[in-house]
Amino acid sequence: MRRALLAITGLAASTTALVVLKGPPGATQTAQAVPPGPASPSPGEPAAPDVAPAPAASGAPASPRPGRSATPSRIPGTRDGGTSTRPTTAAPRRTTAAPRTTSATRTVTGPVVTNEYGNVQVQITVSGTRITKAVALELPDGGQSTQRSERVDAAYSGTSGQVVQRQSADLDTVSGATATSAAYQRSLQAAIDQAR
Incomplete structure (x- = not known):
């Protein structure tokens, strides 16, 4: 012992x-x-x-x-x-992802929507996520359709129309131009969906 x-x-x-x-x-x-x-x-x-x-007897220091x-x-x-x-x-490195920039201005065109009076097609200009302008590229033409189309275009299109004011396709129907208003809204909604 x-x-x-x-x-x-x-x-x-x-x-x-x-x-x-x-x-x-x-x-x-x-x-x-x-x-x-x-x-x-x-x-x-x-x-x-x-x-x-x-x-350690390995001769090299342990890493x-x-x-x-x-x-x-x-x-x-x-x-x-x-x-x-x-x-x-070691203190961990903090990295932050760069914010996604959506300030580029782009133009988006909706599909042609046909009703009993003719074709309707809407194009919007988007800056970032905001609609800045709406234009009717095609509206029914001829006879009373021309008058109805002018009223729809005046109410919805431009830089101060309902599209820019409301930033959506939820628009008031123009009296006496129900079919053209509905076709405008459908083409507009498709353009907004593409822009997102």
């Missing part, structure tokens, strides 16, 4: 001496006296050697985990007051 305790104490002392003498590659350190091991413990008490873990950087830092309480490579957590 006594031999086993002496063997453990001797092993602990020699391991400590190796750890102290072996430094990081390229660095020289002076050997320091190893304090004597504890007095032989009384029977029944286990020997608790004060041994630092031995470094830190991804996301961490190895920086030398002073470790308080070391016998030589030296430095040790201790991984420190």
Whole structure:
């Protein structure tokens, strides 16, 4: 039993001496006296050697985990007051996505919608997400259809018509031009859907 305790104490002392003498590659350190091991413990008490873990024997220093950087830092309480490579957590980089710009002005044309009086087609100009202008590219023509179409165009189209004011296809029906109003709104709604 006594031999086993002496063997453990001797092993602990020699391991400590190796750890102290072996430094990081390229660095020289002076050997320091190893304090004597504890007095032989009384029977029944286990020997608790004060041994630092031995470094890896691969010859190359272990690389830190991804996301961490190895920086030398002073470790308080070391016998030589030296430095040790201790991984420190690097602050994560915050990146913000650039806001999506929708300020480009573009023109969107709705489909041709046919009713019993003729064809209706609407084109809108959009700046960002806002409708800035509406134009009737095609409206029924001939006889009373021309008068109805002019009233629908005057109420809905332009830069100050109902389309720009309401920013939607939810428009008041022009009296006496119900079919043309409905066709205008359908073509307009399709153009708004394309612009989104």
